[in-house]
Amino acid sequence: MTVKTAVHAVSKKIRFELFYSIALCLLCGGASAYAQSATGEPLPSWNEGPAKKAIIAFVKKVTTEGGPDFVPVEDRIATFDNDGTLWCEFPLAEAQFALARLRAMAEKDPSLRERQPYKAALEGDVEYISAAGARAVLELITATHTNESESEYENGARAFLGTAKHPRFGAPYTHLTYRPMIELLDYLRANGFKTFICTGGEIDFVRTFSRQIYGIPTEQVIGSHFEKEWIERDGKRVIWRKPKLLLLNDKDLKPVGISMHIGKRPIFVAGNVRSVGDIGQLRYSQETTGPSFQLLINHDDAEREYAYREKDNASLNAARKNGWTVVSMKDDWKTVFNFQIASKAQ
Amino acid sequence: MTVKTAVHAVSKKIRFELFYSIALCLLCGGASAYAQSATGEPLPSWNEGPAKKAIIAFVKKVTTEGGPDFVPVEDRIATFDNDGTLWCEFPLAEAQFALARLRAMAEKDPSLRERQPYKAALEGDVEYISAAGARAVLELITATHTNESESEYENGARAFLGTAKHPRFGAPYTHLTYRPMIELLDYLRANGFKTFICTGGEIDFVRTFSRQIYGIPTEQVIGSHFEKEWIERDGKRVIWRKPKLLLLNDKDLKPVGISMHIGKRPIFVAGNVRSVGDIGQLRYSQETTGPSFQLLINHDDAEREYAYREKDNASLNAARKNGWTVVSMKDDWKTVFNFQIASKAQ
Numbered sequence: 001m002t003v004k005t006a007v008h009a010v011s012k013k014i015r016f017e018l019f020y021s022i023a024l025c026l027l028c029g030g031a032s033a034y035a036q037s038a039t040g041e042p043l044p045s046w047n048e049g050p051a052k053k054a055i056i057a058f059v060k061k062v063t064t065e066g067g068p069d070f071v072p073v074e075d076r077i078a079t080f081d082n083d084g085t086l087w088c089e090f091p092l093a094e095a096q097f098a099l100a101r102l103r104a105m106a107e108k109d110p111s112l113r114e115r116q117p118y119k120a121a122l123e124g125d126v127e128y129i130s131a132a133g134a135r136a137v138l139e140l141i142t143a144t145h146t147n148e149s150e151s152e153y154e155n156g157a158r159a160f161l162g163t164a165k166h167p168r169f170g171a172p173y174t175h176l177t178y179r180p181m182i183e184l185l186d187y188l189r190a191n192g193f194k195t196f197i198c199t200g201g202e203i204d205f206v207r208t209f210s211r212q213i214y215g216i217p218t219e220q221v222i223g224s225h226f227e228k229e230w231i232e233r234d235g236k237r238v239i240w241r242k243p244k245l246l247l248l249n250d251k252d253l254k255p256v257g258i259s260m261h262i263g264k265r266p267i268f269v270a271g272n273v274r275s276v277g278d279i280g281q282l283r284y285s286q287e288t289t290g291p292s293f294q295l296l297i298n299h300d301d302a303e304r305e306y307a308y309r310e311k312d313n314a315s316l317n318a319a320r321k322n323g324w325t326v327v328s329m330k331d332d333w334k335t336v337f338n339f340q341i342a343s344k345a346q
Numbered sequence: 347m348t349v350k351t352a353v354h355a356v357s358k359k360i361r362f363e364l365f366y367s368i369a370l371c372l373l374c375g376g377a378s379a380y381a382q383s384a385t386g387e388p389l390p391s392w393n394e395g396p397a398k399k400a401i402i403a404f405v406k407k408v409t410t411e412g413g414p415d416f417v418p419v420e421d422r423i424a425t426f427d428n429d430g431t432l433w434c435e436f437p438l439a440e441a442q443f444a445l446a447r448l449r450a451m452a453e454k455d456p457s458l459r460e461r462q463p464y465k466a467a468l469e470g471d472v473e474y475i476s477a478a479g480a481r482a483v484l485e486l487i488t489a490t491h492t493n494e495s496e497s498e499y500e501n502g503a504r505a506f507l508g509t510a511k512h513p514r515f516g517a518p519y520t521h522l523t524y525r526p527m528i529e530l531l532d533y534l535r536a537n538g539f540k541t542f543i544c545t546g547g548e549i550d551f552v553r554t555f556s557r558q559i560y561g562i563p564t565e566q567v568i569g570s571h572f573e574k575e576w577i578e579r580d581g582k583r584v585i586w587r588k589p590k591l592l593l594l595n596d597k598d599l600k601p602v603g604i605s606m607h608i609g610k611r612p613i614f615v616a617g618n619v620r621s622v623g624d625i626g627q628l629r630y631s632q633e634t635t636g637p638s639f640q641l642l643i644n645h646d647d648a649e650r651e652y653a654y655r656e657k658d659n660a661s662l663n664a665a666r667k668n669g670w671t672v673v674s675m676k677d678d679w680k681t682v683f684n685f686q687i688a689s690k691a692q
Binding site: 077150194203204207220236239252259261263264284 | 606610630633
């Protein structure tokens with residue numbers, strides 16, 4: 001699959017996200033508290049069941065020195081999708097960020113309100129964007145993510161995340177991490193794993209919060225990225241974000257992103273059902289010569305989070321065929337969000 | 347500077363390397379032993395002098411909790427050039443590797459011996475290549491580094507490094523690491539630094555030995571790289587190395603490589619005098635808002651290693667102007683190579 005094909009395929013997804021976001025933006029609710037993740041006993045927010053059992057069995061197996069499945073520490077690489085795997089993806093925080101930036105851009109340059117595809121995006125004109133297609137969406141994403149210095153962009157992302165609230169849960173997006181998954185990250189790290197994010201999202205957007213909310217440092221984030229250059233602006237050298245997409249880190253390009261960034265295959269990969277975005281990295285890890293583990297989260301919990309599925313069930317079918325561990329949010333997780341723990345305690 | 351411009355600029359350097367290698371290839375000497383790096387007292391292979399003193403003072407300063415220059419562990423990022431900074435760059439191991447691959451390719455396909463620029467490279471016809479220019483060199487590098495799977499390429503690199511010997515010192519290239527620099531890597535890591543390689547060399551070539559000889563895992567190597575894809579070959583999914591250079595990680599593109607891979611500025615950078623390849627990353631680190639340290643190695647030791655300089659002294663001039671710490675191999679290092687320690691002990 002070429003980058004160009006991927007751009008087209010994924011842009012469709014982004015288009016959907018952007019307008020889903022616009023719709024949900026109208027529904028903002030009340031604020032909510034936030035709790036730190038639990039420590040101590042492994043995976044306390046997971047119900048006793050096949051998923052939890054399989055995870056613990058795998059970790060024991062690969063960390064048992066002298067055992068037939070022992071994996072040395074340097075090969076204990078784990079990659080996690082972000083949206084829908086580590087935090088809530090409805091609405092997609094990055095699409096909300098793009099929309100907020102677009103509004104700010106239109107404040108400074110009102111002519112944007114009259115120019116397509118900006119006009120359509122600002123007005124939530126899904127029909128226009130759908131007709132205009134992938135090129136229009138890429139233009140919107142590029143316009144809101146580039147043509148500024150690295151630090152300007154990062155400050156913009158931080159400012160957005162510091163104020164924006166989730167329309168249904170009323171909490172900042174950074175509080176909408178899945179408590180069981182934070183526990184899983186902790187558990188793997190306690191067992192010598194190095195944890196990475198491998199996301200379709202823009203790498204530097206995710207880097208602004210990855211350490212704070214997941215304990216994953218910036219250098220362990222793999223994501224879609226734009227071209228950069230190191231240039232002089234206003235008498236100062238800066239990293240400049242150029243309006244050219246270099247990698248859309250999704251689907252069959254996730255293994256490419258992992259190979260570029262890590263240089264070895266992960267033995268543990270977690271992704272989720274929604275847009276077949278993680279089948280690639282799940283398969284990639286399963287094709288290692290040694291033991292490996294694949295986790296696929298199924299969003300089947302409309303009450304506590306959301307319930308959604310793929311049209312053709314491709315991810316769940318792949319899981320069945322390949323023996324991946326499917327997590328039912330409804331059945332496998334005692335708690336979904338960190339902030340819900342805090343709410344109950346009040 | 348665009349990637350294209352950089353390709354041209356650096357290809358010139360590669361051209362020089364390749365033919366320097368061809369010339370030195372004729373001079374193979376005898377074998378030599380190899381020693382592990384020292385442990386215990388910091389920097390024992392460094393003479394007491396301004397360079398050692400400055401390094402230790404910097405590390406103390408940024409690790410003193412409550413001090414005005416304290417840097418938290420997550421920001422203690424150090425990047426090291428490889429060729430000429432961590433190991434000997436005369437001749438360039440990767441150029442020797444390329445030449446060895448070219449010879450093997452010509453064994454399988456003798457028509458290469460009659461086709462330019464392969465003919466010229468195989469015959470050491472420097473004049474032809476010089477006239478043919480950057481495009482010819484890029485063709486040679488691309489032909490010897492791509493169009494195969496990730497594992498085929500890595501196996502090729504390992505096979506080369508397992509048998510090739512340095513023409514003057516007679517040791518494998520992987521034994522020609524600088525003992526004082528291995529000690530410096532250890533010292534920084536013992537003080538909470540995360541150490542990265544930031545090389546103009548091809549990323550996956552360097553990854554085949556970075557952990558073994560420097561203790562730097564594959565995911566902490568930043569380098570020049572080609573496009574990849576994840577495709578099916580002979581009924582198996584593989585990462586395929588495509589013949590398209592994506593980034594030439596040298597000069598002003600080293601800050602770009604660092605930004606893409608790490609997402610933050612290093613506070614400690616080490617490079618060397620030769621082709622102004624490290625001025626970029628040294629300046630980039632100095633432009634952090636907090637404390638930072640720049641180390642520039644000057645090859646002035648013809649007896650124990652090599653003595654060479656830049657035509658216009660640009661790196662040394664930049665060091666003087668910006669207050670970087672210059673290391674004289676001759677004066678600052680008690681020992682140069684690991685293997686020399688072992689030789690003396692015999």
